[in-house]
Amino acid sequence: MSDSDRTEQRRDPAAPATDGPGATDRAPEVRDELERLRASIDNIDAAVVYMLAERFKCTQRVGRLKAEHQLPPADPAREGRQIARLRELATEARLDPAFAEKLLNFVIAEVIRHHETIARES
Numbered sequence: 001m002s003d004s005d006r007t008e009q010r011r012d013p014a015a016p017a018t019d020g021p022g023a024t025d026r027a028p029e030v031r032d033e034l035e036r037l038r039a040s041i042d043n044i045d046a047a048v049v050y051m052l053a054e055r056f057k058c059t060q061r062v063g064r065l066k067a068e069h070q071l072p073p074a075d076p077a078r079e080g081r082q083i084a085r086l087r088e089l090a091t092e093a094r095l096d097p098a099f100a101e102k103l104l105n106f107v108i109a110e111v112i113r114h115h116e117t118i119a120r121e122s
Helices: 003-010 028-068 076-092 097-121
Strands: none
Touching: 028 097, 076 097
């Protein structure tokens, strides 16, 4: 399968066609609704990025505090409590708790990496 074939397979089937046959066959209401929904998604994505940036500012301060007091970069007990808490929140929000856990594990791994770097540099 060529790269162009794989790209074609990933394309959103509801997306308005931008070229080729049927490009003008989409109802304007559908295009307008897609644009509105995608604008909302873009806003949410921006909020997520800024919230993650704020979270990492806090965890950087935690990393400096841990380094100053020779505390380990990872705290498995805290991480376990956070995962359980996030899974519960995800369930309440009707988000797959397994997905939420994967996301938090990814973030935690990055935080620990930052804490290890801060500890080495101290």
